[in-house]
Amino acid sequence: MAAGLEYTPFELMAVAGARELKDGEIVAVGLGLPVIASFLAKRTHAPSLTMLFELGVVDPEPIHTGVGLADPRVWYRAKILSSFVDMLGTVLHKGLVDVGFLGGLETDAYGNLNTTLLGDPKGKFRHFVGSGGANDIASCACRTIIIIRHEARKLNEAVSFVTSPGYLRGDGDREAAGLRGGPSRVITDKAIFDFDPESKRMRLVSIHPGATLEDVLANLAFQPIVPGDPPATEPPTAEQIRLIREEIDPEGMYAG
Amino acid sequence: MAKLSTLAEAVASISCEAHVALSGFAITRCTMAFAREVIRQGIRGLMVSQCVGAMDADMLAGAGAVERIVYGGGSLDRFGRLNCVNRGIEEGTLVAEEYSSLSMAFRYLAGSLGLPFIPIRSLRGSDVLRRLQEVASSEIGHVDDPFTGDDWLVLKPLVPDVAVVQVQAADEDGNAWILGPRWDNEEQVKASKRAIVITERLVPTEAIRRAPERTVIPGFRVSHVVHLPFAAHPTSVYRAYDYDADHIRQYANASKTPEGFLKYLDEYVYGVKNHWDYLELVGGMKHLTDLTADPILGY
Numbered sequence: 001m002a003a004g005l006e007y008t009p010f011e012l013m014a015v016a017g018a019r020e021l022k023d024g025e026i027v028a029v030g031l032g033l034p035v036i037a038s039f040l041a042k043r044t045h046a047p048s049l050t051m052l053f054e055l056g057v058v059d060p061e062p063i064h065t066g067v068g069l070a071d072p073r074v075w076y077r078a079k080i081l082s083s084f085v086d087m088l089g090t091v092l093h094k095g096l097v098d099v100g101f102l103g104g105l106e107t108d109a110y111g112n113l114n115t116t117l118l119g120d121p122k123g124k125f126r127h128f129v130g131s132g133g134a135n136d137i138a139s140c141a142c143r144t145i146i147i148i149r150h151e152a153r154k155l156n157e158a159v160s161f162v163t164s165p166g167y168l169r170g171d172g173d174r175e176a177a178g179l180r181g182g183p184s185r186v187i188t189d190k191a192i193f194d195f196d197p198e199s200k201r202m203r204l205v206s207i208h209p210g211a212t213l214e215d216v217l218a219n220l221a222f223q224p225i226v227p228g229d230p231p232a233t234e235p236p237t238a239e240q241i242r243l244i245r246e247e248i249d250p251e252g253m254y255a256g
Numbered sequence: 257m258a259k260l261s262t263l264a265e266a267v268a269s270i271s272c273e274a275h276v277a278l279s280g281f282a283i284t285r286c287t288m289a290f291a292r293e294v295i296r297q298g299i300r301g302l303m304v305s306q307c308v309g310a311m312d313a314d315m316l317a318g319a320g321a322v323e324r325i326v327y328g329g330g331s332l333d334r335f336g337r338l339n340c341v342n343r344g345i346e347e348g349t350l351v352a353e354e355y356s357s358l359s360m361a362f363r364y365l366a367g368s369l370g371l372p373f374i375p376i377r378s379l380r381g382s383d384v385l386r387r388l389q390e391v392a393s394s395e396i397g398h399v400d401d402p403f404t405g406d407d408w409l410v411l412k413p414l415v416p417d418v419a420v421v422q423v424q425a426a427d428e429d430g431n432a433w434i435l436g437p438r439w440d441n442e443e444q445v446k447a448s449k450r451a452i453v454i455t456e457r458l459v460p461t462e463a464i465r466r467a468p469e470r471t472v473i474p475g476f477r478v479s480h481v482v483h484l485p486f487a488a489h490p491t492s493v494y495r496a497y498d499y500d501a502d503h504i505r506q507y508a509n510a511s512k513t514p515e516g517f518l519k520y521l522d523e524y525v526y527g528v529k530n531h532w533d534y535l536e537l538v539g540g541m542k543h544l545t546d547l548t549a550d551p552i553l554g555y
Contacts, residue, residue: 054357055281055308056437064553067501068333070282070310072436072494072555081437084307084361093358093377116329116354121383127342130329131384132308135356139378163329165381177381178407 007236009189011244012208013147014040015236016187017101020145025098026050026091028137031068033147034101039248040240052091054133056082065251088133092140095180100137100144102164102183106154107146109202109222110173111166111183111195113138114159121161131163138164143184150188150219157222167200174200191216192233196225206233259481260428263531266452266480267293270418273301273323277364277416277444280310280491282333283499285422285434285441287312289487290454292525292534295319305414306330307360307440311491311507314338317350318517319525324351326392326414328360335501336508340517353392354384359411361440363395366413367447373397375408385409419448421473422488424496426455430478431464431471436494436554442472450479456496458483486535486544495554497547503538 007015010033017037021027023046027038035051042049052058053069058080066074075081091097104113105128115134119125138144146166148154158169166183167174174182186193186202190211193202203225207216209232217223267290270276280286291312294302301323304313309330316322318340330338344350355363356378366374379385388396395412421441426432430453434441445451453473458481464471490500490507510516528534535544549555 055439067335067499068282068331070284070308070333070492071499072284072492072549072553075436075494076553083438083442084357084440085365085443088358088361089365116384121387125346127345128337129331130309130327130354131356132329133357135382135384136358136378139380139382140358162381162383168381174381178409179377179380 005235005238005241007241009208011236011241012233013187013189014244015240016192016233017145017147018044020185021046021049021099024048026052026096028052028054028092028097028100028133028141030101030103031066031074036244036249037101040243043243043247044240052087052097054088054136055084056080056087088136092136095140095142097137097141098143100141101147102134102138102144103147104134104163106156106159107148107166107186108156108159109224110168110170110200111146111186111202112159112162112168113146113164113166114161116161116163118160134164138166139179140181142181144181146183146186148186148188150190150216152219152221155220155222167195170200171198190219193224201225203227204230206231208233209235259430259478261480261482263289263293263454263482263484264297266482267297267299269452269480270294270299272299273303274417275303275305277414277419277448278304278306278310278312279419279421279441279444280306280312281308281439282310282331283335283491283504285493286310286488286491287420287422287454288315288489288491289484289531289534290420290452291315292531294321295521295525305360305416307357309338309341311504314340314511317341317344318511319521322350324353326353326355326360328355328357332504332508335504339508339511343514351391353388353395355379355388356384361443363411363414364440364443364447366411367415368443371413373399373410373412375399375410380409414447416444416448418479419445419451421445421451421453422493423453423455423473424493425457425459426453426473426481427459427461427464427475428481429461429475430473430481431461431475432473433470434472438472445473445477448477451477452480452482453478454482454484454487456485456487456493484531487531489535489538489544492555495549495551497544497549498555500538500547
């Protein structure tokens with residue numbers, strides 16, 4: 001059935017993201033792919049998923065493209081409009097957020113994320129966005145899913161600045177810092193990874209149709225764990241692609 | 257004492273080196289008219305705080321009015337970076353205490369409750385914390401939970417000298433509504449020693465009394481009420497007007513260089529006498545009417 005079905009890497013990643021979400025869960029999202037993944041999950045296997053945005057927005061149904069979380073377009077038809085203390089405090093900090101989606105300038109072999117600066121933190125560097133709610137989500141969510149482009153400059157052995165902690169330097173380091181949870185998946189446009197239960201190092205789970213193992217490894221600046229012969233990522237179904245294109249994102253507003 | 261003031265009077269109540277909390281979030285409900293007047297009055301040495309860095313803080317930082325910024329990171333959303341704040345950090349001319357959204361919100365919350373400190377699960381193990389230990393070691397500490405013995409990271413409360421809040425409606429006493437998400441604004445105001453309310457609409461106290469559950473900012477915390485339509489331009493005010501995308505793009509572009517930013521200031525801040533002149537300069541009645549929010553959509 002799916003033979004000959006055409007889809008973009010973005011659509012495949014959104015479907016892979018949706019697959020990670022279970023019905024009844026509370027998910028902290030940012031703009032873009034996580035929103036599509038969440039809406040897709042809601043319309044298929046997880047109708048009672050709750051989506052929250054850090055500044056105080058729950059379950060919106062936007063009909064126009066927003067430029068960011070601060071854009072009222074993103075809040076349209078929300079069930080709740082409240083505050084940071086309400087969302088990041090009484091929900092996230094209390095431990096009720098099951099999944100958080102995170103992205104960044106770069107991530108590393110242990111799922112740490114950098115959204116703060118590139119260069120030498122003690123010398124010459126370029127400053128970017130910083131944390132926002134990312135550090136809070138990485139610190140307090142039960143698990144996080146990292147979405148990042150598969151490029152060697154974005155996938156390093158160690159990030160130059162840990163804005164949002166993953167497993168830090170691996171094996172017990174996160175727990176020692178007093179943190180629970182941690183990243184459960186990394187979804188790129190070439191592959192899906194999880195983390196080795198012992199070493200907490202990134203481990204290849206599947207390779208997207210069209211990509212090869214060589215391709216995956218050549219565009220990484222570190223060596224992930226590669227167990228045996230990794231399978232192909234399950235492709236989207238025709239119905240999933242139809243939902244994304246016709247119902248969730250007919251204007252292609254999230255895809256950019 | 258009558259609180260209804262001109263913008264110039266309200267701004268003149270702020271002393272150099274004051275700690276000012278601002279209500280903006282990226283490109284929404286930013287205290288832009290306030291920032292422009294602060295720059296015109298030449299107030300300097302401010303400590304500026306907000307949960308997520310926004311256009312108001314960026315303009316103040318670029319104009320050299322800010323010595324220290326206490327924030328959780330920020331941007332102009334997809335319009336670009338906070339070029340002035342980032343340049344100040346990169347060149348070492350601006351001291352940045354950089355937290356996360358929740359750690360900022362908790363610091364205001366602790367301030368609003370009069371607590372000595374607040375424990376938090378965030379920041380641990382990160383370089384955000386490592387950097388804070390260098391630039392703000394007096395603001396963070398550790399305590400043992402007296403009940404379990406667990407070690408907790410704790411933050412000092414923020415108690416700004418004044419919170420400046422852009423709202424949709426307020427009465428002459430400063431009882432105010434914030435429509436849409438409030439992000440950190442309620443805790444900011446309640447943590448601060450006083451508040452300046454800048455309101456799009458001035459409503460009679462009878463309107464406040466008829467919907468008291470909407471009052472987010474209590475008048476008794478407010479020192480000045482400034483009635484000034486389109487005071488957040490070019491940023492948006494939910495249910496009042498949309499952001500001015502072309503103008504923000506122009507700012508994001510101009511602020512990429514110090515020269516471009518100063519040229520922008522010359523035109524839109526120093527080049528106008530007051531807010532009314534500014535509104536004429538950016539397009540006047542026709543343009544502002546086009547930005548007015550649709551009542552159903554809210555933007």
